[in-house]
Amino acid sequence: MAQHGGFWFGTDVDILFTGWPSGHGYFHFYMALVLVFMLSMCAQMYAMTPMTSPKMVPKSLIQHAALHCLRTFINFLVLLCVITFNLGVLITVLLGHVGGYVALTMYIHYHFPAPVADAPANDEKA
8 A cells, every 4th residue: 555645535444453444345344434433423422521520439540441451442443544644534534523413412312301491471570
């Protein structure tokens, strides 16, 4: 694979691993883009999820640390995908972040609607 000095389009790219998916055809390239899309979607959803402060018990601290480790690992994988400097991968990452934001926002608004304040019964000021 040739080194590129800037952003470029093409299917001959190594994503995450040496030799994958370059040289394996278009199907592997598009499946790699689906993987990148899902990774960036998960990264955005995890970024929108609040990290609560753990209770000071060992089990809770270990769970909190494991969740933080998972978040960091997914963000690192997305970063490694972006530094291929392939525009197709970059666009896929951006679409994955947008898709994750839209999906989680729609889920929150559908399952946890904001309470609506009742209007006063009469026009008197309180």
